[in-house]
Amino acid sequence: MTATPSTWDYDHYDAAEERLRESLCTLGNGYFATRGALPECAADDVHYPGTYVAGCYNRLISTVAGREVENEDMVNLPNWLPLRFRPAGGDWLTPDTAEVLDHRQTVHLDSGVLERLTRFGLDGERVLSVRQLRLVHMADPHLAALRTEFTAEGGPVDLEVEAALDGGVTNSGVPRYRDLDGHHLTHVHTGTAGDDTVWLRCRTRTSDIRTGMAARTTADAPVTAAREHLCVTQRVTLRARPGRTATVDKVVALHTSRDPAISDPLQAAVDRVAEAPGFDDLLVTHRTAWGQLWRRAELEVPGEAGSILRLHLFHVLQTLSPHTADLDVGVPARGLHGEAYRGHVFWDELFVLPYLNLHFPEVSRALLHYRHRRLEKARSAARAIGRRGALYPWQSGSDGREETQQLHLNPRSGRWLPDHSHLQHHVGSAIAYNVWQYCEASGDAEFLHTKGAEMLLQIARFWADSATWDEHLGRHRIRGVVGPDEYHEAYPGADRPGLDDNAYTNVTAAWVLSRTLRVLDDLPEPRRRELGERTALDDAELEQWDSVSRTLHVPFHEGVVSQFEGYGDLAELDWEGYRDRYGDIRRLDRLLEAENDSVNNYQASKQADVLMLGYLFSPAELRSLFRRLGYALDERTWQRTVDHYLARTSHGSTLSGLVHGWILARARRAEAWDYFQEALKGDVADLQGGTTGEGIHLGAMAGTLDLVQRGLTGLETRAGALWLDPVPLPELSSYGFSVRYQGHWGVRFRLEHSRLEIAVPAAGPLPIDVRLPDREVRLQPGDTCRLVLPD
Template sequence: MPEFKFDAVVFDLDGVITQTASVHSAAWKQMFDEFLREYAEQSGEPFREFTHNNDYLPFVDGKPRFDGVAAFLKSRNIDLPFGDPQDDPGKNTICGLGNRKNEIFNRLIDEGNLVIFDSTVDFIKELLKNGVKVGVASSSKNCEKILKAAGLIDFFETIVDGLVSARLGLKGKPHPDIFKKACDNMGVDYHKAIIVEDAVSGVQAGQNGQFGLVVGVARENNEMELRLNGADIVVSDLAEISLNDLNNWFTTGLQNDQWTLTYFNYDPEKEGTREALHTVGNGYMGTRGALEETKANGINYPGTYLAGLYNRLTSIVSGREVQNEDFVNCPNWLPLTFKIANGQWLDLNKVEIIVFERRLDFRDGSLYRKVIVKDNKGRETLIQSVRFISMAKPHLAALKYTITPLNYNSDITIRSELDGQVINGGVKRYSQLNSKHWETIDQGGEKEKSFLVVRTNQSKIKLAVAARLFIKINGQPVNSPVEITTDPGSVKSTLQIKGKKNTPLTVEKIVAIYTSKEEDHPKLSAENEINQVNSFEELYNESKKAWSKIWKKIDIQLEGQRLTQKLVRLNLYHLMITASPHNAQIDAGIPARGLHGEAYRGHIFWDELFILPIYFMHFPRTARSVLMYRYRRLDQARAYAAEHGYQGAMFPWQSGSDGREETQTLHLNPLSGKWDDDYSRLQRHVSLAIAYNIFNYYQFTGDLKFLSDYGAEMFLEICRFWASKADFESKSGRYNIDGVMGPDEYHEAYPGANSGGLKNNSYTNIMVLWAIDRAFNILDLLPTEDKMKLFKKIDLNEKELDEWRNIKNHLSIPLSRENILEQFEGFFDLKEIDLKEYARKYRNISRMDRILKAEGKNPNDYKVIKQADTLMTFYNLHENEIHRLLIQAGFMPSEQLLKKNFDYYIKYTSHGSTLSKLVHSRIAFQAGYESLSYNYFMESLKSDFHDVQGGTTKEGIHTGVMAGSVLLILKNYAGLHFKDDKIYLEPNLPAGWRGISFWVRYQKQEYHIKITHKKLKITKTSPETKIGAVYIKKNKIHFGDNKYVEIEL
């Protein structure tokens, strides 16, 4: 008997095993048509019949009976009471109509209207013959009756039907409950089970359950619909597939699926989001996954962005002068299109698309596309393209574009372009701003080579892009004359080839980009670079090797979690193309929205607090470079503090090219047309995030030289700023910090106040306690000579340090008798708000600030929170450390401080930031709410994949939540944390996870860790130097002479 990689197959009933789908459809039609006629007579509305394609398939097929009734009635705007499941079939309730349909269905079955799909029965027999378990999961409450009538009841080890669902309270499709229950009954892991379904809701359930394979059976010519909704393999009948085909999926297909992001249709409404998620890059530059054949329009938005490349412009908006520094959209190197004979240049928005597939491969950073188009003359053309930006050579990118005529012979004209006529147009709400950043300096070319040199019109940064074309017919190089033409800011390379049926024509486009930031002569450097490349394949193979080295470090392998595995790799991929090992040589921070778009104008916020731990563990030189970006702007931060009357360094909330504050003081409300004050720059806690990153970088790396030369100076200047901002109040004998905002942006000022800022924000003040406390640790770490030099450089003395000690011991922390850390003084006095009631009214309440303003209310007046604020303290610091700091400051916190604060604040939080559920997942886990924590974790992990903020991903990914959600796996489920030179592991894998494995580097020691529910194996891979202590569930482990230790959990 052959050995298979899967253990069970769970079948849907209707439309898969039996042809009862047509009987169901007929029963639904008879019931609904009778009801609709009656309803038309009573309401006076015209009668519209119930149809198979327009009503049965989208609203009823595959769903539990009452859900189907409700969905259809909602589509017709008919409101009926739900009723009771025992309602008489003659009663006009949702349940009554459902029971009436069931009565009709049973009658039709009794009359012999039952057809069995013989191919499915043969397939089931083959499975059983090979020892594969077989089950049925159906929404039908008649499942057992139908299987008995068909003589198939004895084939199935388990049957989970509508009756079982009702008894156990299982949710209907698209929830995966019934399929999971079938697997549970058979003792089969979900990732080793196959789901066979014919309904959209069924394949959605298969995808949602993360089963190993979802097979769609397209009985209704709905192949594409099933594919788009979660089917991995689609057939019109099970006779088309074999057990070997299923096994091959588990051998190779599943592996490929977990390393790729594929879309099988071209959806103009979703194109912007898909462009962002299909971005290719290498940390130096990123290019959105836009089509090669189109320029920016209402659907498509090509964009290329270089780390740290900004330009500042002044605009007139509603009569007011506004200055903004933008993350500049660079010249578009992608354009490549063609036309047949004297036809139109190809534009996918204007032709019939027969086949469309676009796939991003995380393993090598390549974006593949396959399209078959038909023009108005019936000519069909296969187009295949592959692009990547080299991870081996940061300035190089490549595109291979292949055209194959499928049913014609004709001249084909191909046009490649370097387009410098681009503007910043990727964010609609910025459309009133001046968006033209480039001026053309030089352009031209000869034969297969072309170049374009442009310069930003304010920052005066030169950018040169050079391109070289390789032409092939049927895989063989050819010399085809190339004509170079220019328009201002545009260089086109055009060639003509005789196209022959089924003969591929290929253009390989090699591109180099340099700027005057890194080279004095960027044009010369770009041209030299492309001259050294001999082929697309050569460059691709080099880049693939570089990616392989990266994945060896960062990959987190999850067993039994198919979608979760894909999303972890998706998020890691996007982090690597935003900041990679190349960034160790680049003067740039990590933009909150990646190198993927223009949202937040590419500025640097506090998100690095969530991002940098990944780089601390795997790419410390890149992390160091990000911190050096801040150090190089330390003088600007000092000037910013002095400008506001403070000492030390006050880093800006939004940072760009030179470190000045980029946050606007006013913003235009598009609804009212009025200018409102923007106080978000008062989030001075960004400096504390920088200090936190500096200390954690040292903890991970032990890089004392960085600390001595740069880090300590920044850290102490940040502490000096906070010390100067803390005002002593003689009445209380404590220091207060006023005029700040916490992470919760719904509260900018006190109710009725004419100026922004809040007093004694708990998160800010506790982090100030932590920073000053750590400042003395850092001073103890520094060699005496280095410490003396630093004291002299920044004019620091013991008297000032004594003042810091006094602040550390007497800083105000608003802690209630109930042990709730008040978000800021006065928060407890704000008006109460019932978020559950608002959720019932508005459904999506993530932007409660906008909802309240639309109601004529001010969010400053209410206890409603955008994201974790006070709770953010517990994300950064262990509860024990918070206790220690509070006691040191003269407070007496009780036990369960974390849990009490979580329970208090969660009910006021609307999760208006992608970071919110990320932080709450961590705190909920620590508070013991593991199920809630897991839900928040999954929602965080899916944030950009599902575009949870309703269209913002197209403007750029959210790097903070991408990194933080991946780290939750290590923090929550591996139980990984660090202290001094010790590594701690306290595994707690969720149910359904079979195991996780990953690499971690801490204080120059590297470990590979593999965790299952039963065992933990840790392998040391570093050279034999000092090994730090490793604790598993608080027990110290000893390697002895062994390379690894394996223990039972």
């Protein structure tokens, strides 16, 4: 693999790396995405073509370990890619079956184009060169296109080329899910529409989402069509000559019944592909749309880190583009790049929205609308466990019910185990945090006073109703939860899942309660009255919220913040012994379970839990939160806490390196770069051992962008001002970016070692107040400010 700021390249063909490359070469536009599989290769143990439409889910029941298990999956839709070729009368050519002389794949990040060049040796004398350009259109989200160019060397080659739309696909991209039913599509029908166009329609089995797909194939010779079972093909015979290129263009349209302003998805697809221009014109408008995105998401970071960050930004924009603003979708934790986590929405928006807020606030708002539309479902979930307010699911899909699986497979032991991660109720705090951060960055008071306030109120109500008074402690407690760590689901030997007083859960719950009280106080009186009437909110309940926000229990042990009550009583793990035995111990939970042990017995974390508090809140804000709760969190206590968990974390999540790098940038810069590198390379180097091939880790990718944007600059949008407290790392002391802030398009920041430059666009509506630890600056529209930072 080689990279530049504008390209991501793979040389040579390597079957063992193909799944990884397919994920990282995925092309998308926020509406749908297609994995970077080779068009001539079908799904097998090496290749996995997949096309996914945002928000397109289906629910099936499977029998696992003698139990019926229901799962909802993001559906792998019909494959539009197939285009295979062979010398007339010969075998179909693929890199797995033919002689490959050269092979190269390049993602052109600037233009959103995947280029592929392969040279096949045919008979010792002749060579067939195949060049392909692929795009998933960023201007028209329903279009995609594939151009294939054939050139012969050493003599002419008669070629048979076959293009297809394949409806015989399943969800089978994740090996550990293959015991589950993955046949989501039914009623597959195919047909033709004119001399050069074929179509395919189908629907999902239970959600009844109808899909229409149409393909127009043009070449330098007549194209004929044939219908097969679950598939429709188009065939053409060409002669490839030395020095002359024979070209086949395939333009595809995709619609589903979930689209806005839709009647018949099939007719919409047929009409759209008929009206679509040719490949060259599509490429022009596609490049223009990508150019506009890059201007809004400007990021200049030198070196290898800059190249990887640009790839991360590319994949964030392909998953959550401005087209997403028109859709009812959430943040899929693994993008639209594969089937891991079943395409579900977790809490990853906590790591994604802070970046989007400052570039594409309309997308952030749409993603928060996804949560608001499911507020009633969250209230039903709270009522089901006897609580008031809203209990958002740990895993969400189509309608907002809890989608967390009941069982999960440990590949090391082969055992199916109960899954208790639905007890991660802190997802509600993440949603509340995102509401507040979006409104602070965008200045969207209308959203805060309406849908935002409604979500905050119901999440705060849930936390207040979840807290129980402990006479012995003289404090409120929240019992029976699972924290962000995810390893610890129960106490050793307990017959019930759940832990008491997870510090992260309790502190963020206190923040939600106190923040919601302030938001309600600031509401215009008519709106506050209206909201109170609709929700039966009275002064007594508000007084209870205030009390809980000041008295929630935060456990400590040995002078550090405890992950949960009783954490300090757990055994210490022989970390070096396990590293010597296994090498990679990121998934320590699986290793221990395979040994008939449990990570519940040890002071061992998968990822940041307590330390997540230092990721969400600035040092001053975190001290203030603890002070409100009646605890002193001085610098020494926090440093001891950081040291304690750094030594006891296996980093079994791509988010772990990100959070630790963020915290260490302010605590111990010398170590911060190592963790930042871990977060940067998590997907491109597949550090989690095969997981990237199942889909990229969107939260980690967006989080690395935000680490540069907010983490190293200390950038906060708070109290109507931009707050900055830069901590440049020696390895990353020169970089630049722009943000969109409260009506200002393109406020530019440039950090050069110890100098900070801020430029406000001339067309801005109002001045911007900038506050640093040692000074305050007011910048008028058109102003540029250059500041020398203290050492």
